[in-house]
Structure formats: C-alpha cells, structure tokens
Amino acid sequence: MYTLNSRIRYSEVDSSKELLLSSLLDYFQDCCTFESEELGIGVDYLAQKQAAWVLSSWQIEILRYPQFNEAIRISTWPYGFKGFYGYRNFAACEENGNVIAKANSVWVFLDTEKMRPQKISEELADAYRDAFREPLTGTWAERKITMPECSEEKETVPVVGYYIDTNRHMNNSKYVQVAMEYLPDGFKVASLRAEYKKAAKLGDVLCPAVSSENGNVTVLLSDRERKPYAVISFSS
Numbered sequence: 001m002y003t004l005n006s007r008i009r010y011s012e013v014d015s016s017k018e019l020l021l022s023s024l025l026d027y028f029q030d031c032c033t034f035e036s037e038e039l040g041i042g043v044d045y046l047a048q049k050q051a052a053w054v055l056s057s058w059q060i061e062i063l064r065y066p067q068f069n070e071a072i073r074i075s076t077w078p079y080g081f082k083g084f085y086g087y088r089n090f091a092a093c094e095e096n097g098n099v100i101a102k103a104n105s106v107w108v109f110l111d112t113e114k115m116r117p118q119k120i121s122e123e124l125a126d127a128y129r130d131a132f133r134e135p136l137t138g139t140w141a142e143r144k145i146t147m148p149e150c151s152e153e154k155e156t157v158p159v160v161g162y163y164i165d166t167n168r169h170m171n172n173s174k175y176v177q178v179a180m181e182y183l184p185d186g187f188k189v190a191s192l193r194a195e196y197k198k199a200a201k202l203g204d205v206l207c208p209a210v211s212s213e214n215g216n217v218t219v220l221l222s223d224r225e226r227k228p229y230a231v232i233s234f235s236s
Helices: 021-038 043-048 122-131 172-180
Strands: 002-007 051-062 071-082 085-093 099-111 191-196 205-213 216-222 228-235
Touching: 002 021, 021 043, 021 051, 021 071, 021 085, 021 099, 021 172, 043 051, 051 085, 071 122, 172 191, 172 205, 172 216, 172 228
Parallel strands: none
Antiparallel strands: 002 071, 051 099, 051 191, 071 085, 085 099, 191 228, 205 216, 216 228
C-alpha cells in the first residue's frame, strides 16, 4: 500500500470550501503515480518501454467531502493482474483513519507504439508484488455503463491544452470535470462511475449527450461520428 498525506488546498475547493470531485480524482491519480515513481516504474520508465497504464473504468463512493485546510490521507494498492488488465483500489481517510471516500478501478496496460493492449510484463508485476493487498469490500458495479436511450444533446466542447497529460491524451479527471457541468443545481454527487472507451486528443471535439433518470445523471462524451470517448454516471 502506498500513502500520500496532504492538506486540502484553496485551489482544490468549490464555493462552499468543499473538495471538488475532480480534485479528489486528481488525488487518486497522483497517489498511484507517485507509487509507480517510488517503485522505479513511473512515467519515464513506461515511456522508455513504449507503454502506459490507461484507465478503463472506475467507481468512486463518497461518504463525505473534506473541507478546505483539512488534513487527509490518500492510499492506493493493486489487488490483481490478469492478462493486460490491472485492478486497483483507493481510499481517502481523515487523520484518525476514518474512510471518507473509496474507489475501485480497472486499468489496461497499453503498447503506445501499436496502440493496443499488451500483457503485463513479469518485470512490472514483480515490481508491484509487495504492494498487493486484499481488495476493498463493497458492492462494485460492472465496468461497462449503459447509456439510457433518451438523452439531450449539448453544445460541443473543444479539447484544449490543459486537458492533456503526459500520454498526450485528455486526462481522466478532465472528462469528469466536463461532464459535471451538466449536473442540475444543488446535485450532490455521492457516487461516480466512469467508463473510458477511447482517448481524446488535443484539437478533438467532445459531443455531449445528457440523460437524467431515477435521480441519476449520465453523460456521454463522443466524437462527431458518435463514437464514444467516455460515459460518466453520477448518483446523488
């Protein structure tokens, strides 16, 4: 298990001084990235191997949003590898150890030259071996998200420079940040599911379609040919 201790910054909160959901996602991403760097299999290592970990899906359950200046502890650990899939949990805790948010995630190990999944190498698996822990208990949904048939199309959104990460793709949290713009006023996200289907790049255009059903809001972000980049589902 890898742990990152931090304090909620002013730049990470909304108008009510609560941590933004997109900032929570950034904490989770940063935590697993720092773990990889510490293990010697981080960004530069993967670039040399022409490989990358690409997030396929995650589910995040939020019990409470931490406040500005509150101390938090973010933890992450892998719990399984299968073929080209990697499985990882996250937890955000108060100083006393109480869990305030948790997540389950599925990752794909990608050959960035051929742009297709590849089997996780023994070298990589060995590096993570001591970090493995048992998976979090809880009810986790299926990886795939079904988009409701009835949806409302919105204005297109350009993929701009600050959306792009070191993989030259739109970062995972930025899809969620875009999708949150379509939530009704006062909608408090208690659960998030996101499925990533293909990577948007600089200069691409996102075509959003939004559906509200039974207290849930689902946002499809696709290209102009209606091929999906990501599907994000919010529950209050």
